[in-house]
Amino acid sequence: MMSAMIVASVARLNLGWLALGYLGSIAAIVLYARRVISRGRDLGKDIPDADKPWR
């Protein structure tokens, strides 16, 4: 009984670290992408679309 509880708590701890690894990575990528896209929007407002070759 005791050993099962220890195994379960260790498993929960592992899942916490896994969640931190995945969610932390997703959060970092999303924050970076948001920063790039929003800065692009801000700068793009001052520049006509004709000067943007991807338009």
Next chain:
Amino acid sequence: MSTSEASGTGTRGSRILGALVLIGGAVLLVVVGFVLPADEVQRDAARLLPLHVATAWLAYVAFFGTAIASIFYLIPRTRSLAWDRIAGASAEIGVLFLSLLIAVGMIWGNLTWGVFWRWDPRLTTTALLLLLFIGYLALRNVDGASERRARRSAILGVISFLFVPIVHKSVEWWGSLHQAPSVAKLDGDIELDDSMLFSLFLSLVVFSLLYVWLMLHRVRLARLEAMHDARGLDSAIAARTAEAVR
């Protein structure tokens, strides 16, 4: 779509690519969380490996992109500030993913080795690679004429990339605690479970698409920044000229 959305770095193609990355990422999370069985030795910590390997792949690809773009800049016939912008964008993305690689690797190390960090050859060389490319990004921000800045950045970009094979081979050369390659082996003998192999393959595809998507936006942003700087310079010159005439 509003006007502000249309004026940025996004296009229909980049939005489709972004949607593919989101769908692929969601499928990857489901596979890693529910399909991939726990490893016999590493238990659930093995679920971090697709993310760990994919971040390493993306960082290496990004630094390779920086090196290639830098070489194109250094060749007089192909010299263009567009290559410099591509090199800078790729290095920035590489630094982000190399940082994630180290962070995820530390979590994995804590779960399997019992410590977050060891001054092991692979870990140490990876940390040095991160420092090299942080230095590269810092050099890009040093003031100076665009051409001079681009030239010295290109030289450092190529030199920094030469460290990537050293990081990759460190496991074999110096007997690292970090495991040796499981898939990228010359003898082709892959000792991996099919579900893990599929997860790794899927993570590499998703992260490769993510790299392309991020590059599209970051390179376009770099071009907008260059145009913005040029406009600022033009208006400053015009103001000075007007002052002189008065």
